[in-house]
Amino acid sequence: MKAYHGDRVYLKEVTEADITEDVMKWFKDEELMKYYTNSKQAITREKLLNSIEEGKVKGNLFTFGIYSAEEDLLIGTIKLGPIHQVHKTSDLVILIGDRNFLGKGLSVDAIKLGNQLAFEEFDIRKLYGGMYESNIPSIKAYTRAGWLVEGRLKGFYWVENRNEDRILVGCFNPKYFSQNEIDEVASSQDRFYKW
Template sequence: MVLTGERIYLRPFEESDAEILYKLITRNKSFWGETEPDWQEGYYTFEGQLQNIRYFQTGMGQGQFFTFGIFTKRKHNLIGIINLYEVKRGPFQSGVIGYCLDKNFNGRGLGTESLRLILPFAFITLELNRLSAEVMPRNYPSIRVLEKAGFQKEGFRRDNIMIKGAWESHLQFALLKKDWV
């Protein structure tokens, strides 16, 4: 399954991607560390990323979460990751979106393009009704990505995630299928 946009495409990770995923993760460790949870050191190894890819594949196979690499169309470079996780079925039909881009590709609209690419998959293919996302209040670029994709601010989650040894609060955003354009 490949989701293709104008400048990028999204595709599930394969075990052969472990090296490029490892390089992406380690290259952006301090940059992403400003807004992501504290990961154990084993996460930042080739073997850790190979295990992650196997975990991603299992989650996709079970329909629990969907993790895609964000690749450039021109050179097929891995430049980020986008996740659709906490997929709930039945009366919920919902999921949570998370994404991160290589520091060298921020500010070019690629985060917005990747988010817009995953929306048809979530709302049409998976038939979800609601997507939510959480973002730190000072992460203005990520807030802008969500707003450009039609997400609306719904609330504030105090002391939501431990980041760099401190509890960080997050803004809660959501997009409903009926509001998706």
């Protein structure tokens, strides 16, 4: 696989040796996990490794480490998948797990590399995702990395006895989408989300 390096971060496929006790602490941090998963189930090392291996075997889910270029340190993960092979679409989920690297814009850098990886290595036609409306840092990170707001699902989440909308975002591979198509989405995104 081609190396995906930026100025401040780089991506490489996660191995079993990368899943250390320090990494597993990320998945026990309630604040980090607040928006990360809808299942609210505990993520154990065994479950994580099984998921990574199963995704590779099926060829539809791949987990990459986000490494700080300066420290050569694993600071987070990007999960590409599940990949829909027929439609060439995929989710792209990012987690900066090492709190020492939060708030520095590294997630934007990592998402940009994830876009490049998805489009070049896996020939993904369109990336998609959704997040809690209250997860403003995530919405900003994705949109700063070239994603566009495509829609809103009213009351999709049930949070603390109230409805919360899901903001839908997408990123379009210019190999498959014309600039006019991308501009059309960009021109309507304010209907769904106000910055």
